[in-house]
Amino acid sequence: MTIPLSWVLALSAVVFGIGVIGLLTRRNILILLMSLELILNAANINLVAFSNHLHSMRGNVIVVFTIAVAAAEAAVGLAILLALFRNRRTVNLDEVREMKG
Amino acid sequence: MTDLIQPIFQTAAWVVIYAFVPSFIVMNAVLIAGAFLTYVERKVIGHIQQRPGPNRVGPLGLLQPLADGIKLLTKEDIIPAQADRFVFVIAPFLSLVPVIMAYAVIPWGEPTTLMGVLPWLRVFDGWGYIPAAWNPFPLVPEKATLVISNLNIGVLYILGMSGLSAYGIILAGWGSNSKYALLGGLRSAAQVISYEIAMGLAIVGTLMLAGSLSLVDIVRAQESSFWYVLAQPLGFLIFFISGIAETNRAPFDLPEAESEIVAGFHTEYSGMRFAFFFMAEYGAMVIISAMASILYLGGWLPLQLPIPSALPAIGSTLAVTDGAVRAVNGALMAVPPIVWMLSKIGFFLFVYIWLRATFPRLRYDQLMHLGWKVMLPLGLANIFVTGLVILVKG
Amino acid sequence: MNLDQAFFLYFAAMIVVFSIVTITRKNPVYAVMALLVVFFHVAGLYVLLNAEFIAALQVVVYAGAILVLYLFVLMLLSVPREALGAAAHRRWPVYALVGGATTFEIALLLARSKFAPRPGPYPPDVVREMGSTQAIGTVLFTEFLYPFEVISLVLLVAMIGAIVLTKKWTPAQGGEEGR
């Protein structure tokens, strides 16, 4: 009872693509962060699939790290969002363009 | 045709026998017990406060839960006009479902024949009415452990489910579109997240002793050594206090502090939706009690007194003979394991109610202070000391 | 088709559908709920792939902590619904197209690749026997011990950073007002 590797890879590619599209098109920073989580999950799915496929634990271990990094990313990202909202009363990314050249 | 249907049938039979039937039994038992627990609570608190408690419906008021249930079922179901309907409707389910799901890994007792039911079911196999390929009964085992699923990550599973209970509360608060509800929801979410960390850290101590994440294995490990409350008294305290906070019970019931924010996140709820939150709360209480029993009091294991002569220092000074102790131990052993388990749970539930009747509610900053600056460091210290002891003793 | 594959198809379908739901909701609360569904099904997928420890982690950390944090921040912000404005920015079709094209390319690349199985020390039956928790622990605390410590440092720094960023500085504390 096995699942072909290609199925999982296809799924992760699709999730990755959805995440990228969300990241590129949405204005709300919260949704952008969630898109990032989708991208990370796509990568994690790949890691676990290959871990299973190659009979190795390394992929799984790296997923542990990824989840930790995702937690850190969420904490810092949301903190920045809170600070931003406090100062600018907005959560829309295209209203923040101080770095314009 | 048979090639397709036969495996589906067998799978379905497998699902029914292994998943559906036990789940059905446990779920209903828990819900009924939860309802009955409200009665017990009112009665116990009544007696502590020197008043009789409910005593009108049925003998000793025993039918009170039933009356309450009928009342809640027939009550008008109100959804506030400004509420987010979808979130408002789904929140009570989100709060109850994880609690019920958590029961899947709670072991209730030793492998048993269920008083002979299981072998009897297998008798159908021999009658020959059913073609062998279609026969679901060979799946029935001789003996079954009293657990729906013995996951090898059981503890993590319970932690995950208890973490999810924050969703129901926070979404109920937000969906109601009311400031009391929102405040209650936020408080609850912060509280649940905070205390889940301390709880997780407390559990790690026992996990290190048992060397497994499976609840069944943890009980087995205590069978061959001793109850972990003896080795982890600090961990036990942290776990139980965090558990009370995790279930939003007094004295940590800030999310529903009626004097400050009316009824907290469920201010706007009524009828059966309201009842769902209640069932979730009592279900979670039972889960925490069961976890405390399994992790620290040996689960279904009977209480066994130590043999005096085996005690190194004080054994000879005791005026009790080994024989007497062995006799008592034998009597304790004769009590069925599930009774042990249930009575331990009952004990913790009693403590829950007792605490509610005794302690005043904490202030919010006190609650956070306790969680982050007392429980968390103590939990870490507990892990450190446990690790050190394991290292030293090899 | 066997039972695992059937489960996989179910999980995959749910993941894809709810991922799309996540990135298309105007109200972030719905997005969070959709993402919760996605995370649960990803956890299910991990169980299918013999990684039940990762699955538990997915539920405990992703669903139980990270996503709750999102929801929490959402409540704290309490952005008025009118202030959100349009969901996507004005050039979104172009951007979506580029994103889609990239995905297509990656899919093509994956489709053309060959992944020969190179049996390692942890075949599925061995993992099932010892439990994926023990297997991961063995590798994590030997081969990956140093990265593990580094990750804990990363988390600590992120925690401090989040606190510093969200703290309300008063003049008495020597910070700029309203920072």
Place this chain on the structure above:
Amino acid sequence: MTRSVVLFRDLLIPILPLAAFLVNGLFGRWTREKAHWVSVPAVVLSFLLSLFVLKDVLSGVNTYASLYRWITVGAFDVSVGVMIDPLTAVMLIVVTSVSSLVHIYSIGYMHGDKGYARFFAYLSLFTFSMLMLVLSNNLLELFVFWEAVGLCSYLLIGHWYDRRSAADAATKAFVVNRVGDFGFGLGLLLIFVTLGTLDYQAVFLGAKAATNQTVDLLAPFGGKLDVGLVTLIALLLFAGAMGKSAQLPLHVWLPDAMEGPTPVSALIHAATMVTAGVYMVARMHPVFELSPSAMATVAVVGGGTAIFAATIGLVQNDIKRVVAYSTVSQLGYMFLACGIGAYGIAIFHLMTHAFFKGLLFLGAGSVIHALSGEQDIRKMGGLRNKIPATYLTFLIGSLSLAGVPLFAGFFSKDEILTRAFFAGDLGRVLWGVALLGALLTAFYAFRLVYLVFHGETRLLPDAAHHVHESPPVMTVPLWILAVLAVFSGWVGIPLIAGGDKIGHFLEPVFKGVAHVAHADIRLEFWLIAVSVIVALLGIAVADMFYRTRPAMPDKVASAWPRFYSLLLNKWWFDEIFDWAIVRPTRRISEAFLWKVADVRIIDAFVNGVGSVTQQAAASWRRIQTGLTQDYAMTVVLGLLAIVAVWLAAW
């Protein structure tokens, strides 16, 4: 003790002053008046540890260890390491003991200075650098710390940097040293090119093999001038030593260096840093030994400097400058000893000189301190009773410098003279020169004593009131040094008296050197007698000139006015340098380097780069939209392109 513990203990010797430097250097703001509580214990502890090292070396334990692979580029492989042998041990003791005493002395001398912590920081840094210099086991490490002590010297001469003269003197010291160090650097390069290593032991082994190689110096110009490779190396190294040890004609910086605080003069410009040149020549003696002409150069330069500086010392009026010229002269004696192959004696004289010259400088500092900053000996006189401790110790130092028997300076200087006498024809000539130098030395030493401490007071009236003896924190180091200035010579009592312990001690280091046999004990005795008579004669003349007949000096000066003015103006060295080097350099700089090269070429290029960048940025900045998603889009487009290329190349 295990080897590593011993090594660690030895390393603590330089590390302690380094730590003191770091503390005072980084936290000087807080240590301020308490700076010495950091520096003094560190250096004293170093001294105590050095005693252990000496004990080990006495029992025959030498250390050679590479600690850290420093630079590895191709064949160039240099480690940081330590080498401890008897020579190092002697240097360690000298450096740490004098440094400790100077540190303690500075507590009193620098009291109330606004750069107190900075002063101690640099002093400790100097001690660290000097210790590392003597501990190093290869030439590059030596060179690095060679430069580091030069830096400390620069920093400390310019301690009172708000005084123009101090700042100028610091710069002068730095620049003149660069001239010598340029030669030193070339020497190192030549060694590496020839031998492929800079490690002492490897260099010594390799130098022997390279004895017969020659270098054609004029090859690039089409000419031909073959010079022995080893000679060239030795001379280049000696150029460095000349700069550092103030030998003719690179001596000009040392007298000016007296602008620094007096403890600095005592430590750096008398006892330790300036002797680094002598140490280096002694350390590199296997190379020098291979080239008789280089040896002769060293001896002649040393002898010449000895007499030359002594003549200037006769007429100078600044108390510190007299002592400074005396230092130059005594360093000349050390090089003279090196040049005739008597390295052990050179090091012996280095040690005794460190003690008595350190004493003289600190004594001079005590006088200056007593007179609230007055340095002109014409304005002193009759201080004998007012500052008795300073007087007594200064007198001991002067006796030692003059070479009066039983004082330390006598044994070492006399041994140099004796060895010179037995070192061939050139040696004889140098012996004569050195003997004359000894006469002059005794004269100017006691000129100083008489002018400062004896006779009528010539103090300015308001200065006379404030004359006071220095506090114990300054006089105790003086007494300790005075004791050393007497007894340190006794380890080198000549062979005829059955001594020369230090010679035996250093013998393993210089074992390759051909031992000059003492031809005749009776002759040697007569030589000693001659030098004693010369020393006493010098003192007697000084006594006559400055005590019994005070009119004599003026009479002598007016009898030979041109000679007197030549001496008074230091043989016009500064003026010659100014005319021959400084002014032409300035003229070229002004006319060409500044107005053409700098303004027209370099500035134009730099400004051009700036304006091109500005204009380019003006048009390119438009792609910076400030929208995060545009940047994310760029990332995704990059991914798209990379995967596309990959797919295309499949």
